[in-house]
Every structure is written in structure tokens, then in C-alpha cells.
Amino acid sequence: MPYARPFKLFEDECANLIKSSVSEAMRGAVEDALNRGLETPPYRSMGELAYPCFEVAKVAGLNPRKLAEEISFVISSSGERRFVEKAEAAGEGYVNLYVNHRELAKELFSSIIAFSSEYGLVKTERPLKVIVEHTSGNPVHPLTIGTGRNAIIGDSLVSLLKARGHMVKAHFYVNDVGLQVMIAAYGYSKVKHRIMGGKPDHMIGLVYPMTNAIVEIKGLKERLKAASNDEERANLTKEIDEWVSITYDLRSRDPELFDELLEKISKDEDPRRAISRLNREYEEGVRDAVELVRELCNRVIEGFKETLSRLGVRFDQWDWESEIAVWSGAADTIINKISTLAPWALETQEGALILDVDKVSSNLGVKDEWGLPGKQIPKLTLKRADGTTLYTTRDIAYALWKLERANKVINVIGVEQSLAQLQLKIILKLLQVEDIQNRYVHYAYELVRLPGAKMSSRRGRYIALDDLLNEAVARVHREVEKRGPSLTEEEKREIAEVVGTGAVRFALVNVTPSKTMTFDWDQVINFERNSFPFINYTYVRALGILRKSGFAPTLNVDVAKLIHDYERELVIQMARYPELFVQAAEELRPEILTLFLNRLSELFNSYYEKVNVIRERDEETRKARLMLVYSIKTVLESCTKAINLKMVKKM
């Protein structure tokens, strides 16, 4: 079997040559420097790798430039070279190393043929059981642009880690406990006969804010009646006015639905009490309550699944908060365990149980160990005065549940939860979970802004992921209409769907998660460079060439025929791809691969413009070029597969 990482052969050879080119006395220092890896020079004309001599020169009391010249000379006169074409001293003290791209091409081609579209997907030596929990949108409204980023990042991680050879399961945490869901369920119970056509998650996305607003106003009005002074009355009136304006807004979006909800809720003596009763009954597992809430959640989830399947996002498991954390009694068990382990950090305030997390972290010594920046970690309430649990407590139960089932747990959750996640991790440490620092990861991501769009959860104003996808598909469809008149209507639809949703995926994964990203249509669906359509177009071009030429991949090619600068560059980039894949998977950075896809596509398009492939007269040159094109096609397949992007074969 050929070696899976062609470029590594070159890198290893460089390291060996450098090591053996210095005197015994310097070898130790050189090895230390090499262990940190060689550098990539800033300009392509400076070779593929570089070794800076400054550090070693300083230790040995030598001039770095001189040392670089010496090393370069020894390497250049060495007969032990296969991949190193030449070594040159440069700058103030660099050894620049140039690869022999023909030898590299041989390795690349045999690797491509051996692994096909698995090329570059280097398997780990230590496969782990990994749970990636992502998306986990509350079942009271459709998935939004924000949960969309979560889903796409999460699914890319799942795909990346699977490709790396880990045993990965994608989990969705259904937050079916808590007041929000109960409000939605209460409203749903009044108007469920109306929710027939259309996507159920969108309907409930309207029922929930409507119900919430109606109940809020009713509650505020009662408080106004009982208000004892003018100031309080004025404040309440102001608040009521605000909510009334919200209900106008909401009603305009479906007057019949709103009116029926209002009429039915008004009949209830005390909606708030009905909602808390529902909450209590659900936590206790009373049958009617369970049936109602589950029916609601399942319908919303049905909508989620429909949306997610368009993006190719699949879950292995749906974990219900009620089952894992509440009905099982796990949350209470945890509270008891904390009471035994750290009674000194617990206090009771008006009946509520509070944990001094800061005290816990000092006591466990994690502040130093984890390099915690904050001096003071806020306290956390574990249990309400009425004995019911809180979200974070239930989340501890879920974290433990996941940690029992996997070596590593990755949670894709918004940055705004950073503090809660830190508190949770400290508690997990307190609960004596082994190696928690490495096993439990909060993979934080930032918000998505969409210029011109206003968001307000009280008004039920959000940017639905469905709308975003529809818009993307529509835009691609218009373009396909313009450019592909020979395609059938069905083909056009298929292309628009795959390329449109792919464009959204690409755009959302292309930006470093810790940055707030701006979603700009002209950027996402621009059909030019740095977009998914551009990459897919490149792939289709490569397929076209291969199809027309009738080329069958073969190792019987003369790599010496690859003399063009673009050919050399393409070979190097593709040979480096496995290194990038490993880095992306190890560092959980899928965006490294979207950047690579773009770079490779740009290179190929430039090449294609300058060099003939099919029309090349010289048979050997033609064959070598076709093998190169075949490699590009294969690498595009592998790399898109690694982050679960689907491409069309015709457009």
C-alpha cells in the first residue's frame, strides 16, 4: 500500500538531512527546533519548507546566515536525496528547501489510485468514541440562522471526526423541560386542530410568542388591578403597552389563529397556573401532560428533520431532557452527591440551594490547572425553592450521561453560554469525572448577523433557516436558468437545491466559529471565487474533461512531463492536503478545508486557462495532465466528503 501522506515524505527527508548536516554538538538544539516542525516560507519562490537557523546559531555562537549556508551546502551535496531538489540559504539565516515535484507526483498519484476519494482522509492511530451534541434548538420555533450555524458546524465536526476514523455519534438534546415549552404546549392545546398544513415548526413558532404575549398581558393586568401606588401603576401600564404593540404585530401575521388563541385563553381563569401545573405534571410524568408536550415536541422536531435533511445533517440520537435528567431522578442524585462531596460550598437562600462554584474551583485547584482568567466565578443555583430543578443542573446530568457513553464529548453551544459551561465543567470535576479537561469540550460559536433583518424573540421575529435555504436555492435556480438552457427542469431543480444548500453550508463553515459572521447574499451565492458554486463548477469542469477524454487512471505516466509552474503547484498542494486534513480534524477546524477547496479550485481554473489537456498532441504529456486532472477531481471529492458537502456532477 502506498504511503497516505506524500508531503510528509518530503518533510521527513528534510528533517533528516538537516540533522545530519550539523555537527554533533549542535544536534540536540537542532532536533528541538525540528520537533516544532519546519516553516512554510512566505513566498512560493522561496521553496516549500524552510528552516530558520537563528535559534541554533545563537546557542552555538555562530552567524545564522553562515550556518544556513553551511547546512544548505551539505544538503545539496548529499546523495541521500529523493524529494529534496535543492536547499538554499536565504534571508538573514534561513535554509529554504525545494521539493522535487516529480518524485512527489509519483507518490501522489499512487496514493490517489490506491485510496481514491478516501485519499487524504488519514485514519487516527487512537480511535475514540466521540459524542458530538449540536443544534439542540428549543422545540418552540423553527431552526434559525443561528441554530443553522450550530448545525452546520456540528455536522462538519461529526463528518471530519468520522473521516479521521473515530467512532462518532451525533446527538440532539431536546429541551422539552421548562416553562418555555410549557407555554408553547399550553397554546398548542388550544389550537392544535389548526395546525395541519404547512411546516408544523413554523406554525408553533407563531403560537408560542402569541400565547406568551397573551398570558403576559393577562398577568400584568391583574397586577395592575392590585397595584398599590401610582408609580407601580405607571410602570405596569407602560409594560402592558409594550406587549400590546407586540400582539398587534403578531396578530397581523395570522389574525384567525391569534383571535382563536385569545378567545380560548381568555376563558381560562388563570393561564399562568395552568402552565405551571402543566410543568409540574410533566416533570412528574402525568400521562395527559406527557402526551400533550410530546406531541408538540415531536411535531416541531418533524419540522427540524425536514430542514436538516436538506443540509444533509443527520442525527444518530435524540436525547430527551425529561427522560435523562428529570424522570430518571438523575438531577436529584447529582444534587445529593454534591452535598456529600462539598457540603462546605453549599448554602440555602430562602429555600433555594446554591453552590459556591468559586469556592469549589479554589478547593479543587482547577483555577491554576486550567489557567482560569476570572478571579471570581459566580454562584450557581442548583434547586429552586419549590424543589424543581434548573437548566444547568439538568445539564450536569446530561453531561454525565454523555461522558458515560463516550471517551470524548463535544458540545456545540453558543459563546453566550461560556460561563454556564465553565461552571458545569468545574462541577463535573468535583463529581470526580476523570480527565474532564480533555474529555469535555465546549465548542463555542458566535452569532450570525444578517444585514437588514430585525430579530426579536418576544415578537417571534427570527430568521428561519428554511427561509434562508429557500432564498439560496431560488438564487441558484435563477442562475441555472440563465446558464444551462439545455438542462431539464428536473435537473435544474436538483442543481439549485444541492448547490444552494451547499452554498449556505460552505458560507457558515468558512468563517472561524469564534467570530461573529455577517451573512451577505452577494458573498454566499456569488458564483465567483470563494463560494461553493465556484468549487462545484470547478469539479464539473474536471469531470467534463475526464469524460470527454475517456481517461482511465493509471500509474503508467511520465511525471517528467509535468513541467508547468501550475502543474508543480497543483502537485504540491494536493500532496499537502492530507496534512491539512489531519490538522483540521485534530484541531476541530473544518474551515481549514473550505479554504483549501477554494485554493485548489482557483489553481485548477488558472491552469485550465493556460494549458491544454485533451487537445495536447504529445501522448505522454496528455496522459500526465489527465492524471493530474483526475487527482484534482479525486481530491475535491475527498475534501468535500470530509466536511459533508455534496456536489452535483452537472451544472
Place this chain on the structure above:
RNA sequence: GGGCCCGUAGCUCAGCACGGAUUGAGCGCCGGCCUCCGGAGCCGGAGGUCCCGGGUUCAAAUCCCGGCGGGCCCGCCA
């Protein structure tokens, strides 16, 4: 008040964890290329005190300290 994240070209970003040689890409703008294997393409140009000020270092966009600007978080919400 405290903590976290972000600040690089008009716009969107990459490079920063692990310091290294003249910072880069796309869009937009200006100017070229359809006798072409698919123009959803290609080539060229203009455009930057890498937020500011100190420090460490042979070397700072990158590390440290102090500011400034923006976002988020510090609930008996989830």
C-alpha cells in the same frame, strides 16, 4: 463593577494558540481576454499607521502590560 470574545484594504475574511524573510484572498472599483478542452472562467491595476501606546526579543499582526471601540455573559430563564 468584573469576566470572555472580536478589532488586519471600502466590504467579507485568512494569517495569531507554536514570534521569523517585502502580510495575503475574495467581493467591489478600474483596465484587458470568447478563432476557447464548459466565460459560473482567466490575466493585470489601484487600494493597508495589521485599533492606539508601551514592553519583551536578534526578530512582534502574532507574546506581555495599559488604553480605545464593538459584541456577549455575570437569574430561583433556557
